[in-house]
Amino acid sequence: MTESSPEPDSRTRLARAAVDAFGARGFHGTTTRDISTAAGMSPAAMYVHHRSKEELLFELARVGHVRVLELARASVARSSDPVTQLGDLVEDFARDHAVSHTGARVINYELAALSDDHLAQIRAIRHDIDTVLRDVVSRGVASGVFSTPDPQMTSLAILSLGIDVARWYRDEGRWTPDEVAAHYRLLALRMVGASHDG
Amino acid sequence: MTESSPEPDSRTRLARAAVDAFGARGFHGTTTRDISTAAGMSPAAMYVHHRSKEELLFELARVGHVRVLELARASVARSSDPVTQLGDLVEDFARDHAVSHTGARVINYELAALSDDHLAQIRAIRHDIDTVLRDVVSRGVASGVFSTPDPQMTSLAILSLGIDVARWYRDEGRWTPDEVAAHYRLLALRMVGASHDG
DNA sequence: AGATGGTAAGCAAGCGCTTAGTCACTCGGC
DNA sequence: GCCGAGTGACTAAGCGCTTGCTTACCATCT
Numbered sequence: 001m002t003e004s005s006p007e008p009d010s011r012t013r014l015a016r017a018a019v020d021a022f023g024a025r026g027f028h029g030t031t032t033r034d035i036s037t038a039a040g041m042s043p044a045a046m047y048v049h050h051r052s053k054e055e056l057l058f059e060l061a062r063v064g065h066v067r068v069l070e071l072a073r074a075s076v077a078r079s080s081d082p083v084t085q086l087g088d089l090v091e092d093f094a095r096d097h098a099v100s101h102t103g104a105r106v107i108n109y110e111l112a113a114l115s116d117d118h119l120a121q122i123r124a125i126r127h128d129i130d131t132v133l134r135d136v137v138s139r140g141v142a143s144g145v146f147s148t149p150d151p152q153m154t155s156l157a158i159l160s161l162g163i164d165v166a167r168w169y170r171d172e173g174r175w176t177p178d179e180v181a182a183h184y185r186l187l188a189l190r191m192v193g194a195s196h197d198g
Numbered sequence: 199m200t201e202s203s204p205e206p207d208s209r210t211r212l213a214r215a216a217v218d219a220f221g222a223r224g225f226h227g228t229t230t231r232d233i234s235t236a237a238g239m240s241p242a243a244m245y246v247h248h249r250s251k252e253e254l255l256f257e258l259a260r261v262g263h264v265r266v267l268e269l270a271r272a273s274v275a276r277s278s279d280p281v282t283q284l285g286d287l288v289e290d291f292a293r294d295h296a297v298s299h300t301g302a303r304v305i306n307y308e309l310a311a312l313s314d315d316h317l318a319q320i321r322a323i324r325h326d327i328d329t330v331l332r333d334v335v336s337r338g339v340a341s342g343v344f345s346t347p348d349p350q351m352t353s354l355a356i357l358s359l360g361i362d363v364a365r366w367y368r369d370e371g372r373w374t375p376d377e378v379a380a381h382y383r384l385l386a387l388r389m390v391g392a393s394h395d396g
Numbered sequence: 397a398g399a400t401g402g403t404a405a406g407c408a409a410g411c412g413c414t415t416a417g418t419c420a421c422t423c424g425g426c
Numbered sequence: 427g428c429c430g431a432g433t434g435a436c437t438a439a440g441c442g443c444t445t446g447c448t449t450a451c452c453a454t455c456t
Contacts, residue, residue: 010435026310028226032412042437047413049435109307109365112224153373153381156366157359164362167307168354175351183351190388208401230446240403242448247401251446 011049013039018056023102027057027113057110058118064107065125071096072132082140083194087185089136090158094184097165098177104166133159137192147193158188209247211237216254221300225255225311255308256316262305263323269294270330280338281392285383287334288356292382295363296375302364331357335390345391356386 007013017038021030032053033043050056075089097104111119134155140146148154165180175183205211215236219228230251231241248254273287295302309317332353338344346352363378373381 024310026224026226028224029311031410033410041435043412044414044438045436053412112222113227149384150381153378154385157382157385160362160366161355161359163365164358167361168358180351183348184355186347187352187355187389190391191385193388229444231444241446242404243402245447 010039010041010045014041014046014049014056015060019060019103019106022057022060022106022110027053027110054113054115054118057106058114058122060103061107061111061114061118061122062125064103065122065129068093068096069125069129069132072129076132076136082136082143083145083189085136086133086140086146086158086192086194087189089133090162090188091181091185093159093162094165095177095181097162098169098175098180101166101169101171104163108163108166130155130159140192140194145195147195148191151192154191158191161187208237208239208243212239212244212247212254213258217258217301217304220255220258220304220308225251225308252311252313252316255304256312256320258301259305259309259312259316259320260323262301263320263327266291266294267323267327267330270327274330274334280334280341281343281387283334284331284338284344284356284390284392285387287331288360288386289379289383291357291360292363293375293379295360296367296373296378299364299367299369302361306361306364328353328357338390338392343393345393346389349390352389356389359385 008016014035018030018035021034021038024030025034030053032046035053035056036043036045039045046053046056050059071092072089075092076085078088079085107122111122114122134152137146137148137151137155137158141148141151161184165184169177169180206214212233216228216233219232219236222228223232228251230244233251233254234241234243237243244251244254248257269290270287273290274283276286277283305320309320312320332350335344335346335349335353335356339346339349359382363382367375367378
């Protein structure tokens with residue numbers, strides 16, 4: 001848990017302001033002035049730390065995606081049973097997308113604003129995240145504990161379900177992140193036709 | 199099936215150009231010149247048919263949402279068995295979001311650009327769509343053919359899954375809309391713990 | 397004659413980003 | 427211990443361009 005009450009440094013304040021602004025109004029709906037003034041600085045301050053508005057978005061997307069990839073790998077590493085692995089992965093993934101819904105919204109729905117080169121780098125990380133999940137599903141199918149006519153599409157659907165939490169989840173909403181996470185674990189296990197719950 | 203080769207009228211060309219542009223670059227990333235020139239007209243032409251760029255988006259969102267609501271009602275009306283109803287609804291919903299993925303992307307991910315008043319009108323239609331699905335799930339649970347610890351969250355998840363098809367589906371992709379639809383039918387029925395497939 | 401659907405030209409505001417400079421701080425040489 | 431050169435973070439001002447939208451006008455159809 002990182003402390004948050006003592007005023008963080010400028011780079012951090014800029015990053016947080018950018019996430020909030022991009023999340024609320026989108027990349028193109030956000031001005032560089034929005035970001036810098038929300039961070040308590042002048043319009044030019046952003047350019048001390050980032051070469052352009054697009055590079056700031058890229059930095060947020062890169063860090064955010066790496067974080068999710070590591071989260072996914074850690075979830076899977078805690079067990080060697082596909083049922084537990086899938087359950088843990090989906091639970092952690094869904095919880096994270098509920099807790100960090102604004103950040104997740106930005107890095108999932110603003111990617112079209114990235115340059116071709118930057119987008120390619122992000123897609124590479126996303127591919128790795130896909131692979132973590134797909135491998136778990138494949139191993140479950142191979143060992144007979146999962147049953148699905150199309151493991152690839154089922155994997156995609158499970159990932160899709162988790163990502164979309166970032167779109168609909170609200171802090172003042174009906175469910176806590178843990179409640180969403182627990183239910184999504186069950187849903188994912190049903191989707192793969194798991195014989196028993198993990 | 200509407201014909202598309204004979205040049206459609208200006209309003210239609212504007213609407214199509216707007217969907218394409220909003221879908222590709224987002225509302226704020228699209229200029230009024232993008233739209234009107236893509237429709238083969240001068241920059242001012244948009245204002246003959248729409249009061250502002252925001253009202254054009256609202257019109258697209260309104261028509262698109264009404265279309266989906268009617269699609270959902272029609273799917274459910276074809277049967278009185280909850281298993282068949284849910285299967286048909288999810289199948290039609292997923293297929294539609296794959297076929298019309300650009301339009302669906304616009305009306306699901308650009309809503310933040312609407313005025314408060316217009317957003318409220320769209321939310322009302324979305325609420326009706328939610329209700330159609332939730333009623334089917336509730337009736338299935340009540341009659342014992344479905345089994346889920348939280349019918350409301352399960353309904354939301356099924357809807358979420360269908361909407362997110364618009365985000366990831368590509369025309370040049372691995373699956374046809376019908377393949378996605380068929381698989382999503384199965385996934386949804388598993389998610390509600392349906393005793394038998396419909 | 398009036399309504400309808402369109403254009404050419406352009407305005408005021410806002411945009412991303414740059415420039416030139418200020419300020420607080422660090423650090424090696426004497 | 428003190429000093430001047432260098433460094434990194436930041437701002438005031440504003441440039442050149444693009445934005446959404448308006449105005450004045452025109453052509454066609456009823």
